[in-house]
Amino acid sequence: MSDKSAILVLFSGGQDSTVCLAWALSRFARVETVGFDYGQRHKSELAARPRILEKLRADFPDWTGRLGADHLLPLDILKVIGGSALTDDIKIEMGENGLPTSFVPGRNLMFLTAAAALGYRRGIGELVGGMCETDFSGYPDCRDETVQATARALSLGLARPVTVHTPLMWIDKAATWRMAEQLGGKALVDLIVEESVTCYQGDRSHRHDWGYGCGQCPACELRAAGYARYRAP
Ligand code: ZN
Numbered sequence: 001m002s003d004k005s006a007i008l009v010l011f012s013g014g015q016d017s018t019v020c021l022a023w024a025l026s027r028f029a030r031v032e033t034v035g036f037d038y039g040q041r042h043k044s045e046l047a048a049r050p051r052i053l054e055k056l057r058a059d060f061p062d063w064t065g066r067l068g069a070d071h072l073l074p075l076d077i078l079k080v081i082g083g084s085a086l087t088d089d090i091k092i093e094m095g096e097n098g099l100p101t102s103f104v105p106g107r108n109l110m111f112l113t114a115a116a117a118l119g120y121r122r123g124i125g126e127l128v129g130g131m132c133e134t135d136f137s138g139y140p141d142c143r144d145e146t147v148q149a150t151a152r153a154l155s156l157g158l159a160r161p162v163t164v165h166t167p168l169m170w171i172d173k174a175a176t177w178r179m180a181e182q183l184g185g186k187a188l189v190d191l192i193v194e195e196s197v198t199c200y201q202g203d204r205s206h207r208h209d210w211g212y213g214c215g216q217c218p219a220c221e222l223r224a225a226g227y228a229r230y231r232a233p
Pocket of ligand 1: 198199200201202203213214215216217218219220221
């Protein structure tokens with residue numbers, strides 16, 4: 001059966017999933033992480049994962065003993081299906097379907113399914129992910145209803161309870177920065193600024209006060225605006 005003191009974090013190496021990882025480390029005794037290589041065009045987010053894990057182990061002694069195995073799973077079926085600005089050379093803009101071309105159909109559904117299957121083998125039924133309804137994009141697989149319906153389907157299909165925690169679901173990016181500060185102080189905010197990658201272009205060459213990124217793509221704009229509101233007096 002599942003260990004209720006253990007949790008598996010969907011950890012991409014971005015800002016949101018790093019905050020979710022800190023959230024898990026502050027609440028659960030055993031924390032494991034899982035990332036997905038789905039053929040994303042830019043690998044700098046995946047490259048950030050081991051750096052962030054190493055710094056968390058080194059600089060947050062309360063959390064060191066809790067942080068367990070890290071897993072990286074291939075989900076290249078998403079790249080094979082293609083058609084998204086995140087997997088193919090396609091301009092990021094609003095599509096005819098009313099969603100940005102960065103939408104990867106089925107992505108969070110597959111992530112949750114793969115994470116729950118891994119959790120089954122690891123004796124973990126608690127998952128946490130950075131899905132957020134207040135996100136600008138309106139991705140339908142980030143909605144609370146989608147996530148909780150998926151958790152219900154997984155609980156039925158695995159015949160074991162699967163709980164999906166989404167601590168960022170109802171907060172905006174400024175509140176996400178505040179949550180980071182509450183969980184890990186300035187050290188965690190600095191770690192996220194320095195190491196996490198949100199940029200859709202995977203840019204690590206331009207440094208802003210909110211971290212690295214192209215500064216132009218919707219993900220950078222959202223991160224920058226949230227940071228500015230967080231730092232505003
Ligand atoms: Zn960018």
